[in-house]
Amino acid sequence: MPIRIAVVGLGKIARDQHLPCIAKNRNLRLVAGVSRNAKAVGVPNFETLTDLIKSKVPVDAVALCTPPSVRLAMAKEALDAGYHVLIEKPPTPTVGEMTDMIAYASKKRRVLYATWHSRYNKAVDEAKKRLKGKHVNFLRVTWKEDVNKWHPGQQWIWEPGGFGVFDPGINALSIVTKIMPVPIFVGGGVIDVPENSATAIGAEIKFKRGDGAEADLSMVLDWRQRGEQIWDIDVGTRDGMKLKLSKGGSVLAVNGKTVMEAPLEEYEMIYEKFTRLLKSKTTDADCSPLQLMCDCFMLARPKVTRKFEWDKS
Secondary structure, three states: OOEEEEEEOOOHHHHHHHHHHHHHOOOEEEEEEEOOOOOOOOOOEEOOHHHHHHHOOOOOEEEEOOOHHHHHHHHHHHHHOOOEEEEOOOOOOOHHHHHHHHHHHHHHOOOEEEOOHHHOOHHHHHHHHHHOOOOEEEEEEEEEOEHHHHOOOOHHHHOOOOOOOHHHHHHHHHHHHHHOOOOEEEEEEEEEEEOOOOOOOEEEEEEEEOOOOOOEEEEEEEOEOOOOOEEEEEEEEOOOOEEEEEHHHOEEEEOOEEEEEOOOOHHHHHHHHHHHHHHHOOOEOOOHHHHHHHHHHHHOEEEEEOOOOOOOO
16 A cells, blocks of 8 residues: 655645655655645645644655754654654754654654755765775865755745755765765854845855864855856875765766766655655654754854845846
């Protein structure tokens, strides 16, 4: 019998990825949509999660695709109703909320799945294998994209808890925390904050190894990119290997030669894993990308930049 799932929050990411991937997965069946300003096709729709619960529509699990700031309360409401919970990234605005959510899911004996979609690439898995046991002494993350293209008119991203440029930046951190053979930590940096925003539009971050070994580890994020969108991670090791993940983690090159170019099937893989987690009744909720991102805000120096305005076209 297919797992009955409802999608809560029907914004761009839900429409572009979650709904199509649920439709393609024969182990899942969409049974409801929840949104104040959009509707899922062919199923009952509700304005709030509370309305869905009261309706008695049979639901096994929910995918929370709302902004992060409201997810803890929603997750708890869903867990109280007996639903398993899948969360779009970033899971919550703070590590404290995420820790509480994990504990609450455990208490309710329900599966909690914090998705980090950029990790679900075969090229990322191959990079992790090749770096195992290596001494990394160079890391350069370059994540530059146009906010007007990827978040058109989504004002919530500029509010407290909206993450700003770290909304895509945490994708890079999710890859880094997966492939690095040892943990890295924030050493400092600069965060660019528009004068009319509460969150960052750009950042330059320095990292450090936990063992104190000398290493050149850094990240550049920029939401003002025009033209080509850049999602690259360059890694160097002490024995001379140069590894590059590009196109968001879907292409891997080693010493200048492309060794893997995998199709983007991130959300398909996420929902395949969710079905496995539900069968095994296992929670998967890694906090490390969120922790690293929060540490950027703690240790980087904010710099006020010019006012941000959405493109008029």
